[in-house]
Amino acid sequence: MTAQTPETRIVDSYRIACDGGEGALGHPRVWYQIPADKGWVECGYCDCKFIHRDFEGKV
Known part of the structure; x- marks a missing residue:
């Protein structure tokens, strides 16, 4: 059994929402x-x- 790696999203705003x-x-x-x-x-x-x-590519 393998664990899924968390998703990474590149966003344009400093204020974001997540609902899964x-x-x-x-x-x-x-x-x-x-x-x-x-x-x-x-x-x-x-x-x-x-x-x-x-910060894309810097983190």
């Missing part, structure tokens, strides 16, 4: 603020990593 993206199988919608100095944030539910476009 799987309809009824997802999770409650939560909002995150990507820190301008860090450039990324991870969802506390599904571990999806959101990277701001300005």
Whole structure:
């Protein structure tokens, strides 16, 4: 049995929402603020990593 690696998404906004993206199988919608100095944030539910476009390839 293999574990799935968390998804990584490149985004254009520093304020993002995550709902798991799987309809009824997802999770409650939560909002995150990507820190301008860090450039990324991870969802506390599904571990999806959101990277701001300005930090793509640097994280």
